[in-house]
Amino acid sequence: KNQVEQSPQSLIILEGKNCTLQCNYTVSPFSNLRWYKQDTGRGPVSLTIMTFSENTKSNGRYTATLDADTKQSSLHITASQLSDSASYICVVSDRGSTLGRLYFGRGTQLTVWP
Amino acid sequence: EADIYQTPRYLVIGTGKKITLECSQTMGHDKMYWYQQDPGMELHLIHYSYGVNSTEKGDLSSESTVSRIRTEHFPLTLESARPSHTSQYLCASSESGGQGSSSYEQYFGPGTRLTVT
Numbered sequence: 658k659n660q661v662e663q664s665p666q667s668l669i670i671l672e673g674k675n676c677t678l679q680c681n682y683t684v685s686p687f688s689n690l691r692w693y694k695q696d697t698g699r700g701p702v703s704l705t706i707m708t709f710s711e712n713t714k715s716n717g718r719y720t721a722t723l724d725a726d727t728k729q730s731s732l733h734i735t736a737s738q739l740s741d742s743a744s745y746i747c748v749v750s751d752r753g754s755t756l757g758r759l760y761f762g763r764g765t766q767l768t769v770w771p
Numbered sequence: 772e773a774d775i776y777q778t779p780r781y782l783v784i785g786t787g788k789k790i791t792l793e794c795s796q797t798m799g800h801d802k803m804y805w806y807q808q809d810p811g812m813e814l815h816l817i818h819y820s821y822g823v824n825s826t827e828k829g830d831l832s833s834e835s836t837v838s839r840i841r842t843e844h845f846p847l848t849l850e851s852a853r854p855s856h857t858s859q860y861l862c863a864s865s866e867s868g869g870q871g872s873s874s875y876e877q878y879f880g881p882g883t884r885l886t887v888t
Contacts, residue, residue: 661813700775700861700879701814746813758830759877761813 659684661749663762671770674737678765680730680747688752692721692732695744695764704732704745737769774798777862777880784852785888792847792883794862803845804877806861807831814861820845821867852887859884 661682670676682690689708693701705714705721707730714721718735734741744764751758775796784790796803801822806814806829816829820839834856835849845864849856862880 698882698884700863700881702879703876706876759816761815763811763813766811 659749659751659758659760661747661760661762663745663747663765665765666763667766667768669768669770670737672737672739675733675735676737676767678732678734678745678747678767680732680762682728682730682747682749682760684728684749684751684760686752687725687728688750690721690723690730691748691750692719692730693746693748695746697743701746734767737767739769739771742767742769775862775864775878775880777860777883779883780881781884781886783886783888786851786853788852790849790852790885792860792862792885794845794847794880795843796845796864796878796880797843798864798866798878799842800864800878801842801867802865803839804863804865805829805835805837805845805847806863807833808859808861808882810859818847852885854887857885857887 664679691706692704695701704719707714707723709725720733723730744766746764747762749760778793803820805818807817808814815831817831817833818837820826826837835847837847859882861882863877865877866875
């Protein structure tokens, strides 16, 4: 069964600290993995997209890693800011159908305290 | 910032009413999608469209219907709202190439928070 599991479910950190969010997936055949940031009451916004051949991709203070062998990804946030408080969603797509299904994780709810 | 819009942003309506959630994009994207998301849960695809006059049901069964008469417009309609329809509805669009194509980003609207009393 194609699934995307994220951990932790929620995380609280102090402003300026770093944190790492985890994503494990069982989606096959794999096409790409995306990390989205979703602010409360808003739609998700893409942070990174990685294909099978990419193992690291950065977007400012966000760095995503991908290990396609172990089917794991992480999102590292450096020098956190209050505006980083949001839900971070891992999304994996397959290439086994014309549509290219997207499988969504439930997200990690990050709260940054001053 | 993505040019995809949803109205209304919030809607509280009584049981049995007919409602239409609007979604428009100005990026000329062929593919459009509707997702349903409950608090703390993952997004579920309920409808998608490859282009004008093309609509398909997604993975999650939904009593809603959609239409695609114009490229930029993809409204979702509930003929008779029920409390079980209370949820957040997110519209998205992407260029042609498939929902999972790594070359084509999927852009989301801000969502409509629907409450049926």
